[in-house]
Amino acid sequence: METELERLARERKERCSGRGWSWRVFGLSLLCVAVGAVSGELTRSEIPGWYAGLAKPSFNPPNWLFGPVWGTLYLLMGFSAGRAWDAARSRPEARSALRTFFVILLVNALWSLLFFGLHRPDLALIDIFAYVVLLVVWLRQLRVFDKMDYLFQLPHLAWVSFATVLNASIWWLNK
Secondary structure: OOOHHHHHHHHHHHHHOOHHHOHHHHHHHHHHHHHHHHHHHHHHOOOOOOHHHOOOOOOOOOHHHHHHHHHHHHHHHHHHHHHHHHHOOOOHHHHHHHHHHHHHHHHHHHHHHHHHHOOOHHHHHHHHHHHHHHHHHHHHHHHHHOHHHHHHOHHHHHHHHHHHHHHHHHHHHHO
16 A cells, blocks of 8 residues: 555656656547547538528627637647546546546537538537536546646637537527
């Protein structure tokens, strides 16, 4: 059984060992970008036709902004998830965060299918509400074991919250 001092020393060594740039971080970042690329392909063909014909609120951002914002968020998601995976060997709370991340990624991909693929802003709105709830849960899980990863996901929460209002507005204006 390890003493408290040995445990603290081990945790400090883990924090300082550069675990932020592991192969898991790279792999999960790549996975997130791949999910974004598939979602982008679903979206791209619908922008000039169906999406262009929808009534949108005055605060709707220009179409070109979505790609760079989501690309950045996907990289940050992969970074935080990879670090959670690295920490999961010794921290049970990191395992929970990793599971939540995979559910978030699935819900994220489902939104594009619902909104752009099926042309169902109403169902996409339900999905994005679930996304926000899961994101808040993930933030709370990340905060327990790594403040930096928690902070990296605050822009994610801000953007998805904005996207929720945008989705709700588009649904309302086109129902």
